[in-house]
Amino acid sequence: MRTEENYTLLAPGPVAVSKAAIDELVKPMIHHRTPEFTSIFKRVLTNLKSVFQTRQPVMILTSSGSGAMEAALVNTLSAGDSVVCIVSGKFGRRWEEMAQVYGLNVTSIDVEEGEAVCPDEVKAVLDNNPQIKAVFCQACETSTGVLHPIKELAALTKEHDALMIVDGITALCANPLPMDEWGIDVLVGGSQKAFMIPTGLGLIALSEKAWKASEKSSLPKYYFDLKAERKAHERGQTHFSSAVSHIRALDAVLIDILDQGLDSLLELVNRRAQATRQAGKILGLELFPDTPAPALSAFKVPEGIDGAALRSLIEKDFRVTLMGGQDGLKGKIIRIGHIGALDPQDTLGGIKALAQGLQAMGV
Numbered sequence: 095m096r097t098e099e100n101y102t103l104l105a106p107g108p109v110a111v112s113k114a115a116i117d118e119l120v121k122p123m124i125h126h127r128t129p130e131f132t133s134i135f136k137r138v139l140t141n142l143k144s145v146f147q148t149r150q151p152v153m154i155l156t157s158s159g160s161g162a163m164e165a166a167l168v169n170t171l172s173a174g175d176s177v178v179c180i181v182s183g184k185f186g187r188r189w190e191e192m193a194q195v196y197g198l199n200v201t202s203i204d205v206e207e208g209e210a211v212c213p214d215e216v217k218a219v220l221d222n223n224p225q226i227k228a229v230f231c232q233a234c235e236t237s238t239g240v241l242h243p244i245k246e247l248a249a250l251t252k253e254h255d256a257l258m259i260v261d262g263i264t265a266l267c268a269n270p271l272p273m274d275e276w277g278i279d280v281l282v283g284g285s286q287k288a289f290m291i292p293t294g295l296g297l298i299a300l301s302e303k304a305w306k307a308s309e310k311s312s313l314p315k316y317y318f319d320l321k322a323e324r325k326a327h328e329r330g331q332t333h334f335s336s337a338v339s340h341i342r343a344l345d346a347v348l349i350d351i352l353d354q355g356l357d358s359l360l361e362l363v364n365r366r367a368q369a370t371r372q373a374g375k376i377l378g379l380e381l382f383p384d385t386p387a388p389a390l391s392a393f394k395v396p397e398g399i400d401g402a403a404l405r406s407l408i409e410k411d412f413r414v415t416l417m418g419g420q421d422g423l424k425g426k427i428i429r430i431g432h433i434g435a436l437d438p439q440d441t442l443g444g445i446k447a448l449a450q451g452l453q454a455m456g457v
């Protein structure tokens with residue numbers, strides 16, 4: 095959808111916000127301790143379970159996605175616990191940094207950027223370190239566009255009686271990630287990705303095993319105390335003030351998603367991805383990740399072209415926001431998002447802008 099600034103936002107988050115969400119965001123405020131709000135909130139919680147594909151409660155935190163990542167960590171572990179962090183890009187690094195900040199004993203599995211982790215490698219680490227309590231991974235590592243084999247990893251961690259803690263922030267509502275069926279122990283989401291609303295909500299659900307672990311967890315937590323949050327949620331409230339406007343917007347989006355069926359949204363995202371990748375091939379572009387996630391397409395920037403300059407030119411001259419690479423990948427890749435409230439014209443416009451940008455730079 096075109097924004098007021100008349101530019102097309104094709105980042106893998108934040109994304110173009112759905113019209114239904116915008117209509118909710120501009121409504122007059124209601125208090126969060128009213129029956130009106132409680133009934134909306136309860137419907138959102140029910141619908142979130144459908145999207146997470148879990149029987150467990152899904153909790154809504156007022157934070158960006160990283161807040162929910164932190165909640166996942168501090169509610170399930172204790173200082174000195176041994177954990178594995180799969181680091182295949184910027185967001186895997188974030189799990190690693192957090193785990194270190196909280197005094198966990200971290201073993202990192204460094205994966206070449208653009209590659210998915212090999213489950214055998216994780217199995218070997220678990221076999222050699224029976225004391226490991228949790229494995230942290232992204233379902234989609236947004237910085238490289240890679241999709242990790244979460245189903246296989248979850249099966250491994252289960253065998254080793256460790257927790258599988260998954261950042262599903264760009265995977266939820268973009269690719270299959272059935273929490274209960276795959277045996278994911280903690281699943282984290284964020285509002286500004288495929289949920290199509292602005293940044294501001296962190297989403298999180300814990301398996302029975304993870305709730306049990308939370309009983310023993312001694313890491314400090316106050317704002318992100320999920321036991322207190324769960325109790326409040328059971329009363330149809332949040333522990334602190336609710337992000338009323340965001341939650342109403344989420345309500346509208348979830349109703350839409352479930353009306354059409356989650357599968358049809360996943361299909362739509364995948365169709366945008368396939369179209370973009372076909373077009374990229376025609377333009378002579380190579381995909382960066384070996385197993386690309388549906389949420390975004392990351393292409394290698396052609397030899398001799400500065401990707402950062404390409405990205406700025408496309409934004410300035412064609413009013414399309416794509417994302418470049420971060421940290422070590424700066425200037426080397428260009429990322430096109432397939433999530434958010436996009437028309438087919440938006441996806442086509444992104445491809446066209448990329449082609450024109452490349453042409454302008456002499457490719």
Ligand SMILES: *Cc1c(COP(=O)(O)O)cnc(C)c1O
Nearest residue numbers: 158159160185234236263264284
């Ligand atoms: C966007 C994103 C996050 C969360 O970032 P916030 O800025 O805290 O919302 C975390 N992990 C992944 C994989 C992401 O794409």
